[in-house]
Amino acid sequence: MRNMWIICRKELRSYFVSPVAYLLLTMFAVIFGFFFWNSLGYFIFMGMEAQLRDEPTPMNVNEQIIRPLLANLSVVGLFFIPIITMRLFAEEKRTGTIELLVTSPIRDGEIILGKWLAAVLLYLSMMLFSGLSFVYLFRYGNPDWKPLLIGYLGLLLQAGALLAVGTFISTLTRNQIIAGAATFGVCLLLWVLEWVSGFETATWARVLAYFSVIAHFESFAKGLIDTKDVVFYLSMTLLALFFTARSMESMRWRS
C-alpha cells in the first residue's frame, strides 16, 4: 500500500512537472467550457422561445443541460485518456528506469496500481474543471444534484476501465507515440461498437455492442446506477490490470 502511493506520487509529480498535465487541463477546460456555453445558450434560447409563443413548455436543467453534457464528457474523455496513459510504462522502458522499479523491493502489482491510480487522479482533476461550470447551474437554478453525482461516478468508472486498457497498452512498447496511438484506436473502437446494434440484432451483434464502453454510460447519464454497468466497468478494469501484470512479467522473460 505504501509502495503504491510512492509510485503514484512520483507519477503525479512527473505529470505536473512536465507540461502534460497543464496542457490536458487547459485543453479540457476550453473544450468543456465551449460545450457548457453552447448547451446553456441553447437552453436559454428555448426558454425565450417558449415565452414568446406563450405556451407552457416543460423545462428541466437536469434533462436539458446536465444529461447531454455528461454524455459529451464521456466521449471527450476518450480523446484524453491515451495522452494520460501513453507514457506510463513506455517511457520507463525507453529510459531504462523500469530496471530500477523492478529491482526494488516492491511488487509488480504495486507498480501497476500506483501508475493507474495516478492516471485516474489526473483524470479526476480534469473533471473538477467541469464541476466548476456546474456550480453556476446550482447558483442560478435549482437542478437535482443526485443525477449529477451519479453521472460523475459513471465517468470515473468508465475512465478507470479505459485508463487500465491504456496502461496495459503502454507496457507493450517502449515508444510513447505507438502506445498513445494504439490506445486511441482501441478507445475509439470501444465507443463505436455500439453502432452495430443500429442495423443488426443477432446475438453476435448484441455481444459486440455490449463491449461498447459508451453504451454502458447511458444509464449513469440518466442518473441511474445499473449494477450490470458497474460490473461491466469494474470487470474491464480488473481484466486490463491483470493483463498489465502478465505483460510486465513477460517483458522480463523476453528482454
Add this chain to the structure above:
Amino acid sequence: MITATGLTKRYARNTAVDQISFQVRKGRIVGFLGPNGAGKTTTMRMLTCFLPPTAGTATVAGFDILEHPLEVKRRIGYLPELPPLYPEMRVDEYLNFVGKLKGLSGPRLRERIEYVVERCNIGDVRRKTTGKLSKGYRQRVGLAQAIIHNPDVLILDEPTAGLDPKQINETRSLIRSLAGDHTIILSTHILPEVEQTCQEVLIINRGRLVATDSVENLQHRARGGESVLLEVGSPNGPLDRAAVERRLARVNGVSRVAFRDSRQDRIFAEIESSGDRSIRSDLARAVVEAGWELHELRASAMSLEEIFLQLTREESAPPPAEEAAPQETRP
C-alpha cells in the same frame, strides 16, 4: 554472500548465459570480465531478480532469487549500464524517491541521503535536475542511488563506461572505498579496471565462465612463473646488450629475456621465470657481480590482458601464431 549454481538464460535462438556457477565471499570486490555480449549484463540481471533464469538459481545474502525475490532486492543495490534516472527530477528528489522505494523513511531516509550525497560527492548538483547532469555526475548519482539503502551486495554494470580518465579514477576509488561494507560485483570489458579495482575476477566468454580466481593467482597461473622488470646501467660507457642478455639468461630459472627499451647507457629488460622460485635475488647478484649498476628491479604485475586473450582464445579456434618479437631469446 553470493552463490550462483548453474545459472542459465536461454532465449529462443541463443543461450546468453550457460550454466554459470560461482561464489563471492563477503566484502570482496569481484570483477566480471568479458567481451561485449558475453553475458555479463544478463547474469547481473538474473542476480538482481530483473530477469528470471531459465535454469539454475542463485542465492544472495542467504535468500534464493526465485523463492524470496523481495528479500534479495532489499539487500541488493544495482546500477544498470545506463543510470536509471528520471530526467525531470532533481537529484535530491530522485534520491528521496529511490530511498522510499527501497523502504527507507523519516529521519533515517534523510540521514542516508546526506550520507550518499557526501560519499558520492554530488553535493554541488543536488538541486539540479538529473536530465541536465554531465555523464560523470549521472554515474555518481546512479551509484548514490545504488547504495542509499546500505545494501549488503552492490551490483554495478560497467560503472566507468563513458567517463573521462579523471572520472574513471574517482569512480574506481569510490568503489574501492565501498568494499568491506558491501560485497561488490562489477562488470567491465576493460582489463586494467579489474587489476586496479578488484580482488577476484570471473572471466566470462560466450555465456560460459572461463576462469574464476583471485587476480594474483590468475596472473601467476597464466604465466606459470614470475615476471621481473630490470633496469641495468653501466658506470663506464655503453653496455653491450648481447653480454647482458647472455649473463641474465644464465641465471637459474630464467625462461625468457626481452629487452623493452635501451638507451646509450641503460638497458630495460623484462625477465620471466618458469619455476616457483623467486629469481629476483639471483638476478641482482648476477648484475652486481658483472660490474654493472642495478637501477631498478621489481616484480611486474602481469597484465591481465594477455591472460584474458589467452583464456578467451582457448574457447574458440586454435590460437593465432604469436608475433615473433625480434629482441626475444628463448634459451
